Amino acid sequence: xxxxxxxxxxxxxxxxxxxxxxxxxxxxxxxxxxxxxxxxxxxxxxxxxxxxxxxxxxxxxxxxxxxxxxxxxxxxxxxxxxxxxxxxxxxxxxxxxxxxxxxxxxxxxxxxxxxxxxxxxxxxxxxxxxxxxxxxxxxxxxxxxxxxxxxxxxxxxxxxxxxxxxxxxxxxxxxxx
Amino acid sequence: xxxxxxxxxxxxxxxxxxxxxxxxxxxxxxxxxxxxxxxxxxxxxxxxxxxxxxxxxxxxxxxxxxxxxxxxxxxxxxxxxxxxxxxxxxxxxxxxxxxxxxxxxxxxxxxxxxxxxxxxxxxxxxxxxxxxxxxxxxxxxxxxxxxxxxxxxxxxxxxxxxxxxxxxxxxxxxxxxxxxxxxxxxxxxxxxxxxxxxxxxxxxxxxxxxxxxxxxxxxxxxxxxxxxxxxxxxxxxxxxxxxxxxxxxxxxxxxxxxxxxxxxxxxxxxxxxxxxxxxxxxxxxxxxxxxxxxxxxxxxxxxxxxxxxxxxxxxxxxxxxxxxxxxxxxxxxxxxxxxxxxxxxxxxxxxxxxxxxxxxxxxxxxxxxxxxxxxxxxxxxxxxxxxxxxxxxxxxxxxxxxxxxxxxxxxxxxxxxxxxxxxxxxxxxxxxxxxxxxxxxx
Numbered sequence: 001x002x003x004x005x006x007x008x009x010x011x012x013x014x015x016x017x018x019x020x021x022x023x024x025x026x027x028x029x030x031x032x033x034x035x036x037x038x039x040x041x042x043x044x045x046x047x048x049x050x051x052x053x054x055x056x057x058x059x060x061x062x063x064x065x066x067x068x069x070x071x072x073x074x075x076x077x078x079x080x081x082x083x084x085x086x087x088x089x090x091x092x093x094x095x096x097x098x099x100x101x102x103x104x105x106x107x108x109x110x111x112x113x114x115x116x117x118x119x120x121x122x123x124x125x126x127x128x129x130x131x132x133x134x135x136x137x138x139x140x141x142x143x144x145x146x147x148x149x150x151x152x153x154x155x156x157x158x159x160x161x162x163x164x165x166x167x168x169x170x171x172x173x174x175x176x177x
Numbered sequence: 178x179x180x181x182x183x184x185x186x187x188x189x190x191x192x193x194x195x196x197x198x199x200x201x202x203x204x205x206x207x208x209x210x211x212x213x214x215x216x217x218x219x220x221x222x223x224x225x226x227x228x229x230x231x232x233x234x235x236x237x238x239x240x241x242x243x244x245x246x247x248x249x250x251x252x253x254x255x256x257x258x259x260x261x262x263x264x265x266x267x268x269x270x271x272x273x274x275x276x277x278x279x280x281x282x283x284x285x286x287x288x289x290x291x292x293x294x295x296x297x298x299x300x301x302x303x304x305x306x307x308x309x310x311x312x313x314x315x316x317x318x319x320x321x322x323x324x325x326x327x328x329x330x331x332x333x334x335x336x337x338x339x340x341x342x343x344x345x346x347x348x349x350x351x352x353x354x355x356x357x358x359x360x361x362x363x364x365x366x367x368x369x370x371x372x373x374x375x376x377x378x379x380x381x382x383x384x385x386x387x388x389x390x391x392x393x394x395x396x397x398x399x400x401x402x403x404x405x406x407x408x409x410x411x412x413x414x415x416x417x418x419x420x421x422x423x424x425x426x427x428x429x430x431x432x433x434x435x436x437x438x439x440x441x442x443x444x445x446x447x448x449x450x451x452x453x454x455x456x457x458x459x460x461x462x463x464x465x466x467x468x469x470x471x472x473x474x475x476x477x478x479x480x481x482x483x484x485x486x487x488x489x490x491x492x493x494x495x496x497x498x499x500x501x502x503x504x505x506x507x508x509x510x511x512x513x514x515x516x517x518x519x520x521x522x523x524x525x526x527x528x529x530x531x532x533x534x535x536x537x538x539x540x541x542x543x544x545x546x547x548x549x550x551x552x553x554x555x556x557x558x559x560x561x562x563x564x565x566x567x568x569x570x571x572x573x574x575x576x577x578x579x580x581x582x583x584x585x586x587x588x589x590x591x592x593x594x595x596x597x598x599x600x601x602x603x604x605x606x607x608x609x610x611x612x613x614x615x616x617x618x619x
Contacts, residue, residue: 115498
C-alpha cells in the first residue's frame with residue numbers, strides 16, 4: 001500500500017466523523033426545496049398577525065436576510081455583494097443557534113455535467129467556509145452540489161444564467177414556525 | 178424469467194456458400210470505402226424475409242424492416258425501396274435472378290427466412306448476395322428466444338455490415354441514458370435503457386431520485402451511475418441481470434463521474450475534496466481504493482484507454498478545463514488539448530486511436546475527436562449545446578446529446594459518424610441526455 005493510499009485512509013477517518021454529523025442533519029431536515037418561499041406566505045407559516053415574517057422563521061430568513069448568493073461565470077469566489085449577504089446570514093444564524101442549514105450549490109447550464117457538479121460543490125463550500133469564519137458552527141452546515149440540474153431561470157441568456165449560478169442557504173431545522 | 182438469458186442462448190450457424198455455376202469475376206466488388214469523408218453508400222435490396230406460415234411471414238417483414246432501418250441509418254448503405262423490386266423471392270435456397278436486381282441497381286441483395294420453432298425460439302437465416310459477381314458472400318443462421326426476436330435482425334445487420342465494410346458492426350447493442358420529463362425547473366430524470374435503434378425501452382429507476390451519467394461495464398451487464406437517492410450524491414452500480422444496486426463506498430462527500438476499466442474489474446471516479454475533486458480507482462472485488470490524482474483542481478470525467486494502461490480525464494489545474502492523459506495507476510499527467518476554448522468529457526475510442534470530447538468556445542459547444550497525443554483535432558458537430566460523446570463499439574460512430582434553446586427546450590440524442598457526416602436523431606419518447614453505448618452484446 002503506497003503513501004497515497006495511507007493519506008486516503010486518514011482522510012476516511014475524518015470523513016466518518018463528518019458522515020455522522022451529516023446523518024444528524026439529514027434527520028433534522030424538513031423542507032428541501034430550493035426556492036424562496038415567498039409564494040408560501042398566504043398559508044400563514046412564519047407570518048405574524050401584522051403580515052410580517054415571524055423573527056427566526058424560514059420566511060424571516062428568506063425575506064429579511066436573503067437566502068442566496070450569486071457567482072460570476074466559472075467562478076466560486078464570493079463577490080462583495082455575496083459577502084454582505086453571507087454576513088447577514090451568519091448574524092441571523094448566530095442569533096438563532098438551533099437552526100441548521102444546507103448550502104445548495106448550483107451552476108448555470110453553460111458547462112458540462114461533471115465539471116458543473118464539482119464547480120457547484122466549490123460554490124457551496126465557499127459559502128460554508130465563509131459562514132464558519134463568521135462564527136457559525138461547522139456542524140450546523142451541510143452542503144450538496146446540484147451542478148446544472150436545478151435552474152431557476154430559463155431564458156437561455158446571461159441574465160438567467162447569472163441567476164442560476166448560485167448557492168442557496170436552505171434551512172433544514174430549528175427555525176420558528 | 179431471469180434476465181440472464183439476454184446474454185446467452187445464441188446459436189450461430191454458417192450456411193454453406195452457394196456453389197455458383199455461373200462464371201464469376203476475379204474480385205468481389207461489394208465493399209465500401211469508409212476511411213474517406215463522404216462515402217458512396219452501397220445500394221442494397223432487402224426483400225421481406227420468407228416464412229412458411231402467416232405468422233412467420235409477418236415476423237419476416239419485421240426482421241427485414243429492422244435490417245433496412247439499421248443499414249440505412251449507418252449511412253454506408255442505401256436501401257432500395259421494396260416497391261421497386263422486380264423479382265419476387267419465394268425460395269431461400271434457389272439463387273436469385275441477378276439480372277432483375279441489376280436492373281434496379283442493387284449491388285447487394287439480402288435474402289432471408291424466419292422460422293418459429295415449436296419450443297418458442299425464433300430462427301432467422303439469410304444469404305448476402307453480390308449482385309454483380311453473382312456470388313453468395315455470406316450465409317448465416319441465428320436462433321434466439323421469442324422475447325429477443327429483434328436481435329435476429331440486429332445480428333444479421335452486424336454480419337452484413339462486417340462483410341461489406343470489414344469493420345465490426347454495432348447494431349446488436351443497447352444505449353443506457355437519462356430520460357428527462359417534466360418542466361425544465363422540475364425535471365424528472367430516470368435511468369433508461371433501450372436497443373440501439375430505440376426499441377425495447379425500459380426504465381431502470383423510478384424518477385424519485387436524480388440520476389446522472391450512466392456508464393456500461395465492458396460486458397454490458399452492469400451500469401455505473403450517479404444517484405441522489407441519499408443525502409450525499411454517490412456512485413452506484415446496477416446489475417442488469419439481478420436488478421441489484423450497490424453503492425460504491427460510503428464517502429461522506431459526493432462521488433461522481435464513474436467509468437469501468439476495460440476488464441470490468443475496476444471503477445474510476447471523482448471524489449470531492451480539497452475544494453476540488455480527485456480521481457480514485459476502486460478494485461470492485463476487494464473494494465480497495467487508491468487515489469490517482471492529488472490536486473486542488475477539479476479532476477473529473479476519467480476514461481480508460483482500451484488496453485487499460487492510460488486514463489484520459491479533464492482538469493482545471495492550469496486554470497480552465499483541459500484534457501490530460503496519465504498512466505492508469507496514477508502518475509504524471511500530460512496535457513493533450515491545446516486548442517482555444519475549454520475541453521471536457523473525454524472518452525477514449527474502443528479502437529484506441531481517438532479521444533472524443535466536448536469543446537466549449539465562445540458560447541458554442543462542439544463534439545470533436547483528437548488522437549491520444551492531442552494531434553489531429555477534428556470537430557464533428559458544433560452549435561448551441563452539444564455534450565457528452567460516447568462511442569459505438571466499433572469506434573466509427575459517436576452518440577451525444579444536443580440541447581436546443583428555449584424555456585421548453587431539452588436534450589435529444591444524436592449519432593454522427595467519425596467523419597462528421599451522417600448525423601441522425603436517435604428516437605426517444607422524451608427528452609434524453611447522457612447516453613452511453615454498450616459493447617456488442619454476446
